[in-house]
Amino acid sequence: MAEKIGRVPVREQDPKVRAHNYEEVCYGYDEQEAVIEASRCLNCRNPRCVQHCPVGIRIPEFIAQVKAGDFAAAARVIACDNSLPAVCGRVCPQETQCEGSCILGVKGEPVAIGKLERFVADWSREHGGVSVEKEPPNGMKVAVVGSGPSGLACASDLAKLGYEVTIFEVLHKAGGVLQYGIPEFRLPKERVVEPEIDSVRALGVKIETNVVVGRTLTIDDLLEKEGFRAVFIGSGAGLPRFMSIPGESLNGVFSANEYLTRSNLMKAYDPESDTPIFIGKRVAVVGGGNVAMDAARTALRLGSEVTIVYRRTEKELPARAEEVHHAREEGIEFRMLTNPVEVLGDDNGWVRALRCIRMELGEPDESGRRSPVPVPGSEFEIPVDGVIMALGTSPNPLIAGTTKGLETERHGCIVASEDGATSRPGVFAGGDAVTGAATVILAMGAGRRAAKAIDAYLKK
Amino acid sequence: MYAITKKQMLTPSICLMDVEAPRIAAAALPGQFLIVRAREQGERIPLTICDYDRERGTVTLVTQIVGASSRMVCALEEDECLTDVVGPLGRPSDFTEVPDGELKGRRYLFVAGGLGTAPVYPQVKYLHGRGAHVDVVVGAKTADLLILRDEMAAVCDNLYVCTDDGSEGHHGLVTEQVRILLDEGRKYDQAVAIGPMIMMKFVSLALRDSGIPLVVSLNTLMVDGTGMCGCCRVTVGGRVRFACVEGPEFDGYAVDYDEALRRQTLYREQEQEADHICKIGRG
Numbered sequence: 001m002a003e004k005i006g007r008v009p010v011r012e013q014d015p016k017v018r019a020h021n022y023e024e025v026c027y028g029y030d031e032q033e034a035v036i037e038a039s040r041c042l043n044c045r046n047p048r049c050v051q052h053c054p055v056g057i058r059i060p061e062f063i064a065q066v067k068a069g070d071f072a073a074a075a076r077v078i079a080c081d082n083s084l085p086a087v088c089g090r091v092c093p094q095e096t097q098c099e100g101s102c103i104l105g106v107k108g109e110p111v112a113i114g115k116l117e118r119f120v121a122d123w124s125r126e127h128g129g130v131s132v133e134k135e136p137p138n139g140m141k142v143a144v145v146g147s148g149p150s151g152l153a154c155a156s157d158l159a160k161l162g163y164e165v166t167i168f169e170v171l172h173k174a175g176g177v178l179q180y181g182i183p184e185f186r187l188p189k190e191r192v193v194e195p196e197i198d199s200v201r202a203l204g205v206k207i208e209t210n211v212v213v214g215r216t217l218t219i220d221d222l223l224e225k226e227g228f229r230a231v232f233i234g235s236g237a238g239l240p241r242f243m244s245i246p247g248e249s250l251n252g253v254f255s256a257n258e259y260l261t262r263s264n265l266m267k268a269y270d271p272e273s274d275t276p277i278f279i280g281k282r283v284a285v286v287g288g289g290n291v292a293m294d295a296a297r298t299a300l301r302l303g304s305e306v307t308i309v310y311r312r313t314e315k316e317l318p319a320r321a322e323e324v325h326h327a328r329e330e331g332i333e334f335r336m337l338t339n340p341v342e343v344l345g346d347d348n349g350w351v352r353a354l355r356c357i358r359m360e361l362g363e364p365d366e367s368g369r370r371s372p373v374p375v376p377g378s379e380f381e382i383p384v385d386g387v388i389m390a391l392g393t394s395p396n397p398l399i400a401g402t403t404k405g406l407e408t409e410r411h412g413c414i415v416a417s418e419d420g421a422t423s424r425p426g427v428f429a430g431g432d433a434v435t436g437a438a439t440v441i442l443a444m445g446a447g448r449r450a451a452k453a454i455d456a457y458l459k460k
Numbered sequence: 461m462y463a464i465t466k467k468q469m470l471t472p473s474i475c476l477m478d479v480e481a482p483r484i485a486a487a488a489l490p491g492q493f494l495i496v497r498a499r500e501q502g503e504r505i506p507l508t509i510c511d512y513d514r515e516r517g518t519v520t521l522v523t524q525i526v527g528a529s530s531r532m533v534c535a536l537e538e539d540e541c542l543t544d545v546v547g548p549l550g551r552p553s554d555f556t557e558v559p560d561g562e563l564k565g566r567r568y569l570f571v572a573g574g575l576g577t578a579p580v581y582p583q584v585k586y587l588h589g590r591g592a593h594v595d596v597v598v599g600a601k602t603a604d605l606l607i608l609r610d611e612m613a614a615v616c617d618n619l620y621v622c623t624d625d626g627s628e629g630h631h632g633l634v635t636e637q638v639r640i641l642l643d644e645g646r647k648y649d650q651a652v653a654i655g656p657m658i659m660m661k662f663v664s665l666a667l668r669d670s671g672i673p674l675v676v677s678l679n680t681l682m683v684d685g686t687g688m689c690g691c692c693r694v695t696v697g698g699r700v701r702f703a704c705v706e707g708p709e710f711d712g713y714a715v716d717y718d719e720a721l722r723r724q725t726l727y728r729e730q731e732q733e734a735d736h737i738c739k740i741g742r743g
């Protein structure tokens with residue numbers, strides 16, 4: 001009978017209303033809704049969902065606790081594998097991970113695993129959180145570079161093992177992309193991100209902001225002068241890419257990172273903030289990932305009319321399905337199979353239009369994806385006064401460039417083994433700095449594996 | 461929080477402050493800068509490290525009031541704090557990589573416009589202290605706006621002052637004084653110009669045929685200062701570069717100044733509005 005109930009819909013802000021505010025779009029389940037949704041899970045003996053969660057959360061087990069109404073027990077199950085559940089429940093690409101392989105999805109709709117995880121994490125936070133056991137201090141210091149998901153996860157696991165951990169963060173606020181990249185309407189800062197960071201602090205982890213590793217201190221300084229026995233580098237992939245087309249330096253062309261940093265980290269949307277942000281009448285966002293969706297929906301909320309320009313088709317959009325759906329509902333226009341060739345300016349050097357060419361899908365390439373090829377003679381102009389480039393990012397070369405013997409590969413990613421060991425003994429790395437731009441859950445998982453490896457290395 | 465241990469108004473619109481930041485003081489080199497926030501909702505603004513005292517753990521900033529955020533920095537008093545200070549950012553000047561012995565006897569020409577005097581100062585001090593010959597041309601609108609005059613005179617070989625109104629030194633632009641020096645037959649191994657973008661553009665034009673290599677320091681707009689946003693991008697030699705990490709110093713003959721000038725005006729309207737509101741707020 002369980003399968004007969006459909007997936008419990010989640011309450012959301014009306015698209016017309018939310019297009020003008022920064023409040024979280026999705027309200028999440030309440031207790032009753034969560035229990036009903038949990039009752040849909042078949043508690044599979046060989047749960048496919050678990051195999052497709054990158055950190056292997058014991059999904060049927062926590063869902064069974066939700067069904068039984070013991071939310072605290074559910075939170076304890078999740079905490080064994082995920083140290084940022086309130087974040088992952090909100091931002092994981094569930095449709096390609098846990099939910100994408102849920103058995104119920106074969107015939108109908110998969111269990112809302114992400115929404116349930118989020119519910120449990122939010123409930124647990126509001127009820128005092130999961131108490132953690134901490135080993136007695138072992139007197140050894142470990143440094144963590146970067147306070148994104150990988151750094152936070154690595155630091156908290158090491159602190160639980162008794163290490164004295166300091167995180168060094170270049171920005172004035174901790175959280176990495178969770179703070180500066182993903183917008184408030186998807187991931188509330190005060191309500192969700194900051195409590196997660198506070199709970200890492202509560203484990204005794206020290207967070208020193210405003211420290212540029214590579215300039216204020218080098219990795220070698222940390223190991224040789226500051227008394228750290230090992231270092232974890234979780235510095236992310238923050239370097240924005242541009243297209244190298246004519247007109248990209250015109251006034252009105254921004255990287256998504258600039259746009260999002262101004263609005264998220266610097267709160268430029270808030271009249272109280274001193275940081276300015278560009279508000280176009282009509283803005284084109286180039287790209288199709290989460291970053292593009294976030295930039296587009298931010299521009300929309302600031303009052304611009306927004307078009308997303310993407311060179312492949314709907315099917316290939318790398319963004320989370322939910323974000324694409326929300327963006328559409330909010331009134332963002334999508335132009336698929338379209339690629340910019342030039343940004344056109346007016347006499348004063350401001351953007352006046354984006355010149356694009358139509359694309360069609362050609363033969364599949366080595367990756368099996370059909371790559372887009374331009375249709376000759378199909379150029380056309382989209383009149384806009386702002387263009388936001390969301391074309392992906394790569395790791396910042398600053399740390400690699402200032403650390404002797406730290407091996408990197410072609411794209412600037414730090415070379416590290418599965419457990420995070422780099423070419424330098426005592427130096428570990430993980431997250432986007434190693435893989436290139438990926439996901440919160442993968443970064444977190446890498447941080448946790450590195451914590452284990454650092455512990456093994458130091459206790460050798 | 462970063463305590464201000466000393467504050468002095470150099471002119472009614474330019475203030476000098478020493479700020480406690482021991483890690484930065486220990487690592488700073490000439491050519492580098494900081495990013496500061498004056499308050500919790502404050503903007504991140506770049507300011508050059510004008511001096512550093514490694515023992516006392518302080519860095520010296522010289523800030524000119526041009527808008528809301530610089531006004532806020534200058535409104536802070538001794539024993540108050542800047543909310544955030546991060547650095548040192550940017551690449552140190554190239555000469556910091558030259559072994560000290562080789563700087564001896566090298567001939568440098570510095571051209572500083574307006575507030576540019578502040579970033580020029582640590583460079584001149586560094587080079588002069590290592591036996592280089594350093595001539596400095598400083599320009600200001602009027603004598604009252606000249607800053608660090610005595611300090612500069614103490615660390616260079618010749619100081620040439622120019623004022624737009626003739627109230628001190630040469631009556632006219634720094635580029636005219638540069639011409640005079642070249643016409644007198646002075647030889648330089650390296651020139652450095654720091655000041656308003658437009659001044660650097662004209663210095664580069666004035667020096668173009670002289671064969672003297674020129675370095676300029678670009679004061680683009682910035683947000684993070686770490687290479688993350690691309691707001692600071694400039695075209696140098698036909699390539700897009702991020703001033704905060706690949707600069708702020710670049711080959712003065714390769715910079716696209718007109719583009720850089722235009723990009724500086726990106727937020728002008730909003731800035732003017734913000735400064736206006738801010739002034740009203742303060743009565």
Ligand SMILES: Cc1cc2nc3c(=O)[nH]c(=O)nc-3n(C[C@H](O)[C@H](O)[C@H](O)COP(=O)(O)OP(=O)(O)OC[C@H]3O[C@@H](n4cnc5c(N)ncnc54)[C@H](O)[C@@H]3O)c2cc1C
Pocket residue numbers: 091092093145146147148149150151168169170171174175176177178181182211212213214234235236237238260290291294320396398399430431432433437438439440441443444
């Ligand atoms: C706009 C946007 C939306 C996204 N949406 C999603 C999503 O919906 N779902 C999802 O799973 N993933 C999403 N991602 C990707 C995800 O956020 C990242 O994969 C993840 O944050 C990587 O974590 P990290 O710890 O490796 O690095 P980051 O989160 O990038 O953190 C790195 C930290 O290191 C700091 N740092 C860098 N260099 C230095 C230095 N030299 N010294 C000191 N500190 C330094 C940085 O300031 C930063 O705080 C999104 C990314 C962006 C940009």
Ligand SMILES: Cc1cc2nc3c(=O)[nH]c(=O)nc-3n(C[C@H](O)[C@H](O)[C@H](O)COP(=O)(O)OP(=O)(O)OC[C@H]3O[C@@H](n4cnc5c(N)ncnc54)[C@H](O)[C@@H]3O)c2cc1C
Pocket residue numbers: 493503505506507508509522523524525526527528529530531575578579678679680681682708724725727728731732735
């Ligand atoms: C590497 C670097 C080093 C710098 N060093 C110093 C320094 O030592 N002392 C100092 O006083 N200033 C310095 N600046 C400039 C300083 O950052 C700006 O004056 C400041 O950000 C202005 O902020 P505001 O809110 O007060 O003015 P805004 O309201 O932002 O600007 C007011 C007007 O000032 C002009 N302006 C804005 N930003 C700049 C800029 N970056 N350069 C030139 N003009 C600008 C524009 O015309 C603008 O309309 C430096 C800039 C850079 C990039």
Ligand code: SF4
Pocket residue numbers: 052053054055056057059082088089092093094097098099113114117441
């Ligand atoms: S962490 Fe992500 S993939 Fe794993 S169960 Fe939670 S939402 Fe699914």
Ligand code: SF4
Pocket residue numbers: 040041042043044047048049050059060101102103104111113
């Ligand atoms: S695959 Fe679906 S039904 Fe089976 S245990 Fe996982 S969530 Fe439950």
Ligand code: FES
Pocket residue numbers: 681682683684685686687688689690691692693702703704705
């Ligand atoms: S200021 Fe952001 S990249 Fe230079």
